[in-house]
């Protein structure tokens with residue numbers, strides 16, 4: 581094995597201040613991190629943070645790359661309601677700008693639901709909404725020079741959710757001019773059998789085959805629920821339905837793609853052990869130079 585090329589990290593809380601977030605990243609050995617820049621369950625826009633400069637300086641000093649934010653869960657660019665679509669566009673624009681001010685590179689956005697209007701209509705709305713949100717973000721008053729890049733995440737395929745397949749992710753990438761984030765727990769419950777013999781390698785190959793170089797990020801979560809159940813739920817790596825031997829082949833098929841865990845918080849010891857475990861599964865503790 582030529583060494584590890586994937587940066588490994590996890591979602592971290594910001595409730596104790598962003599200096600605390602940087603400290604946690606250091607303690608857990610994170611090489612990449614994900615945060616929320618606003619309350620993900622409410623429409624209130626992100627507020628400017630006094631500790632923004634501390635976060636920018638701290639994450640740079642630690643060499644955190646990429647810095648990732650997860651957008652509000654409420655955002656649905658594909659909604660049947662025009663009012664909800666407009667609200668979603670505006671909310672995403674504010675998140676992209678606020679994330680940019682924190683030095684965030686990528687903002688993960690859910691693909692949303694077509695609400696019964698059909699996948700074709702939903703995809704059209706999603707692509708259109710993405711374009712509007714990016715335009716809007718760039719023009720926001722006080723938006724800094726750098727606006728973060730939106731990446732679309734695959735869904736579990738519940739109800740009328742869009743993008744539970746790699747084909748759909750590939751389509752939104754091509755039509756929307758965006759990159760994507762693949763959540764492994766979502767892919768598994770949507771029917772991608774990572775647990776089968778050689779499954780990790782095969783699923784990674786299929787992803788690269790269909791989405792190409794538009795894969796920006798992996799959300800590495802073990803699945804609480806069964807293959808094909810279309811039900812979300814994350815477990816710590818090795819504690820869910822996905823066989824732990826799926827991962828070395830999976831990482832091998834996705835060289836250089838950063839990996840963020842969104843698994844349940846444990847003790848600091850348990851969380852740093854999980855980061856360590858995933859680093860080992862991805863090829864070792866030391867990171868090989870990019871491009872190996």
Ligand SMILES: [Zn+2]
Pocket residue numbers: 650688690733
């Ligand atoms: Zn998500």
Ligand SMILES: [Zn+2]
Pocket residue numbers: 763765766812813814
């Ligand atoms: Zn999930």
